[in-house]
Amino acid sequence: MYDIELNPSEFKLFRTYIYERVGISLSEQKSMLIKGRLNRRLHELKLQSFRDYYDYLVNDLSGEELLFFVSAISTNVTSFFREEAQWRWLQEHLPELISTKRDKKIRIWSAGCSSGEEPYTILMFLQNHLPDFESWDIKILATDISSKVLTHAVAGCYELKQIEQLPKNIVVQSFEKIKNNDEIKYQIKPFLRDKVTFRLYNLVTDEFFFKNKFDMIFCRNVMIYFDDETRHQLIGRFAQLLSKGSPLFLGSSESLTTHKETLKLSGSSIYKKL
Numbered sequence: 328m329y330d331i332e333l334n335p336s337e338f339k340l341f342r343t344y345i346y347e348r349v350g351i352s353l354s355e356q357k358s359m360l361i362k363g364r365l366n367r368r369l370h371e372l373k374l375q376s377f378r379d380y381y382d383y384l385v386n387d388l389s390g391e392e393l394l395f396f397v398s399a400i401s402t403n404v405t406s407f408f409r410e411e412a413q414w415r416w417l418q419e420h421l422p423e424l425i426s427t428k429r430d431k432k433i434r435i436w437s438a439g440c441s442s443g444e445e446p447y448t449i450l451m452f453l454q455n456h457l458p459d460f461e462s463w464d465i466k467i468l469a470t471d472i473s474s475k476v477l478t479h480a481v482a483g484c485y486e487l488k489q490i491e492q493l494p495k496n497i498v499v500q501s502f503e504k505i506k507n508n509d510e511i512k513y514q515i516k517p518f519l520r521d522k523v524t525f526r527l528y529n530l531v532t533d534e535f536f537f538k539n540k541f542d543m544i545f546c547r548n549v550m551i552y553f554d555d556e557t558r559h560q561l562i563g564r565f566a567q568l569l570s571k572g573s574p575l576f577l578g579s580s581e582s583l584t585t586h587k588e589t590l591k592l593s594g595s596s597i598y599k600k601l
């Protein structure tokens with residue numbers, strides 16, 4: 328057991344730095360979390376204090392340590408078909424959402440996609456509910472701040488326990504069984520993986536480079552770490568990037584208190600661009 332103390336002035340240094348670099352707002356209560364989760368890291372790096380670790384973090388120009396820090400204090404928890412009510416909403420509203428799509432192009436952004444379950448679920452859903460699925464030009468942009476989860480997402484390999492709750496027909500349609508170093512894994516089939524582009528992207532500090540509008544944006548269980556101002560700015564940008572009538576999906580514990588003139592509540596944490 329390691330036990331290096333994190334004093335209040337050191338905590339403030341981390342709090343300011345993380346807010347500026349990532350937009351994550353650390354409350355005082357997070358001091359224990361940082362101490363607990365980062366102690367082992369200090370030992371690995373042979374550092375004597377959190378002040379030394381702070382210097383190490385800010386001087387790491389590769390940005391890798393920042394990603395390590397963010398991963399340590401946040402959660403990447405996700406699953407296939409998370410937030411069931413939203414998939415029911417989408418099933419009901421899909422005919423209306425696609426009714427004007429004469430070019431048969433669908434563009435979706437999964438912002439904060441973690442290890443890929445969310446973008447792959449979108450494809451599994453569309454495969455089963457979009458008439459004539461093969462004839463559509465579907466592209467999903469899936470982004471996250473963590474390179475570790477993205478590596479997992481690109482491979483699209485999951486364990487049995489992650490997929491055993493899925494309906495059998497979806498498993499057969501979307502996964503193939505592969506042997507990986509004596510381990511059995513279930514990999515998303517290439518024709519689905521090909522429709523997703525995974526990118527490392529920080530929602531708070533990276534520029535919005537997008538040329539085209541999106542038909543859906545999913546940003547679920549990501550903004551929980553952000554403060555009101557950061558959330559406000561991000562939602563404003565999402566609203567600009569959505570085409571008229573298109574939905575923004577948030578996590579079920581998240582709701583909008585601003586941008587009511589452009590985003591109207593339409594379902595469980597689902598907002599439609601007016």
Ligand SMILES: C[S@@+](CC[C@H](N)C(=O)[O-])C[C@H]1O[C@@H](n2cnc3c(N)ncnc32)[C@H](O)[C@@H]1O
Nearest residue numbers: 402403404405439441471472529530547548549
């Ligand atoms: C709890 S997971 C949610 C995954 C998925 N959206 C879902 O609801 O199942 C939150 C993800 O947001 C990512 N994240 C946190 N801050 C971020 C930021 N500033 N920019 C991009 N991604 C971020 C984390 O790395 C993590 O993978």
